[in-house]
Amino acid sequence: MPDRNHHAPTDSWHEVFAALGHEEPPRGGWxxxxxxxxxxxARRWRAGLAIAAALALTxxxxxxxxxxxxxxxxxxxxxxxxxxxxxxxxxxxxYAESARLEALLGQLRDGSVSSGAAAVIGGELEARLATVDMxxxxxxxxxxxxxxxxxxxxxxxxxxxxxxxTRLWLAANGNRYDPVLVQVD
Amino acid sequence: xxxxxxxPGLLATAVxxxxxxxxxxxxxxxxxxxxAALLARARRGERAxxxxxxxxxxxxxxxxxxxxxxxxxxxxxxxxxxMLKMIDRIGDYRxxxxxxxxxxxxxxxEALMLLRRRRRLDDALGIEGREPVDEAPPPAAAADAAxxxxxxxxxPDATRSVLWLYHAEGYTHEEIGALMQRTPSFSKSQLARGxxxxxxxxxxxxxPTPESGHA
Numbered sequence: 001m002p003d004r005n006h007h008a009p010t011d012s013w014h015e016v017f018a019a020l021g022h023e024e025p026p027r028g029g030w031x032x033x034x035x036x037x038x039x040x041x042a043r044r045w046r047a048g049l050a051i052a053a054a055l056a057l058t059x060x061x062x063x064x065x066x067x068x069x070x071x072x073x074x075x076x077x078x079x080x081x082x083x084x085x086x087x088x089x090x091x092x093x094x095y096a097e098s099a100r101l102e103a104l105l106g107q108l109r110d111g112s113v114s115s116g117a118a119a120v121i122g123g124e125l126e127a128r129l130a131t132v133d134m135x136x137x138x139x140x141x142x143x144x145x146x147x148x149x150x151x152x153x154x155x156x157x158x159x160x161x162x163x164x165x166t167r168l169w170l171a172a173n174g175n176r177y178d179p180v181l182v183q184v185d
Numbered sequence: 186x187x188x189x190x191x192x193p194g195l196l197a198t199a200v201x202x203x204x205x206x207x208x209x210x211x212x213x214x215x216x217x218x219x220x221a222a223l224l225a226r227a228r229r230g231e232r233a234x235x236x237x238x239x240x241x242x243x244x245x246x247x248x249x250x251x252x253x254x255x256x257x258x259x260x261x262x263x264x265x266x267x268m269l270k271m272i273d274r275i276g277d278y279r280x281x282x283x284x285x286x287x288x289x290x291x292x293x294x295e296a297l298m299l300l301r302r303r304r305r306l307d308d309a310l311g312i313e314g315r316e317p318v319d320e321a322p323p324p325a326a327a328a329d330a331a332x333x334x335x336x337x338x339x340x341p342d343a344t345r346s347v348l349w350l351y352h353a354e355g356y357t358h359e360e361i362g363a364l365m366q367r368t369p370s371f372s373k374s375q376l377a378r379g380x381x382x383x384x385x386x387x388x389x390x391x392x393p394t395p396e397s398g399h400a
Contacts, residue, residue, distance in 0.1 A: 017353035025247035
C-alpha cells in the first residue's frame with residue numbers, strides 16, 4: 001500500500017480516480033461470450049431444423065395414417081414424402097420431445113438473473129448441444145446414429161431445463177447459482 | 186472539444202448530444218483507438234476480429250462496471266452483457282464518433298441497468314437544501330489507492346455512480362441525469378454531497394465505515 005505522505009497533493013478528483021488504474025477481470029470472459037454466441041447460432045439452426053421437422057411430420061404422417069385400411073386405395077405420396085420407415089417412426093416422438101423441451105427452456109430463460117459462472121455453465125451445455133446439432137446436420141447419417149444423436153440432444157436439453165429451473169428458483173429466493181457451486185465444492 | 190457520443194442503448198433518446206464538460210476529462214483510460222480495418226472485419230461478424238476488440242476493451246469495461254456496481258461478480262456480468270450487446274449492434278455503429286465512446290456508453294447503460302433492476306439506483310445520499318459545490322482539491326489521502334477504493338465503496342451506489350461518471354469519465358450533469366433517469370439537479374447535488382462525503386471518509390483517521398451494504 002503506498003504511503004500517502006510520499007505523494008504530492010493531487011490537483012483534481014479526475015487525477016486520483018484515474019490513478020486507480022484498470023482492474024483485471026476474471027479469466028475466461030471471452031470463452032463465455034463465444035459460448036453464448038455459439039449457443040445463439042445453434043438455436044437459430046435448431047429453430048430451422050424444428051420447422052423442417054414439423055413440416056416433414058405434417059406431410060409424412062398424414063400419408064402414414066391414411067395408407068393402411070382406407071376404403072379407397074391411397075394415392076401415391078409425392079416423391080418428396082416417401083412412406084415412413086421404422087426409423088422415421090421412431091424419430092417422431094424424439095422430435096416432439098425435443099420441441100417441447102426447447103419451448104420449456106425458452107420460458108425458463110431469464111437474462112436478468114444471469115451471472116458470470118452460471119453463464120459459463122449454461123454456455124458449456126449449449127456448446128455440447130451445438131456439437132450434437134452439428135453432428136445431426138451431417139449428411140448420410142445412418143438411422144441408428146441419428147436416433148442416438150436425437151436421444152443425446154434430448155438429454156442435454158433436459159439438463160439445460162434443470163439448470164435454468166434451478167437458477168430461476170435460486171433467483172426467486174434471492175440467491176445466485178455461484179454460491180451454490182461454492183457450497184457443493 | 187470532443188464529438189458527442191451517440192447513445193447505442195436503451196436510453197437512446199434520453200441523452201441529449203451534449204458537449205463534453207469544458208473542464209472535464211473527456212478521454213480517460215477507456216480511450217483506445219481501434220483500427221478501421223479491424224472494425225470492418227468485426228462488422229462482418231469475423232469471430233477473430235470480435236475477440237480482438239473484446240481483448241482490447243475487457244479491462245476498461247470491467248473496471249468501469251466495478252467502479253459503478255461495486256462488486257467483481259456484478260462487474261463480470263456487466264462485462265459479458267455489454268460485450269454481447271456490442272457484438273449485436275456493431276453493425277449500427279456509424280463511425281462518426283470514437284468507437285471507444287460508443288462502447289463505453291453501452292457499458293455505462295448496462296451497469297446502471299443492473300443497479301436499477303436491483304433497486305439500487307435509489308440508494309443515494311439524502312439532500313438537505315442547496316448543496317454548495319466542493320471545489321477544493323482532493324486530500325492527500327486520495328493518493329492511497331486502497332484507501333480511495335474503500336471510501337468509494339462506502340458511498341451509496343447512486344452517489345458513487347455520479348461521482349465516477351462525472352469525475353472519471355467526464356459526463357455532464359445533463360447526461361448523468363438522463364442516464365440515471367433523474368434530473369441534472371440530482372446529479373449536481375449528489376456530486377456536491379458525495380464529494381464532501383468522500384473527502385470526509387478519506388480524512389477520517391480510522392478506516393471508513395461502509396454506509397451501503399451493496400458497495
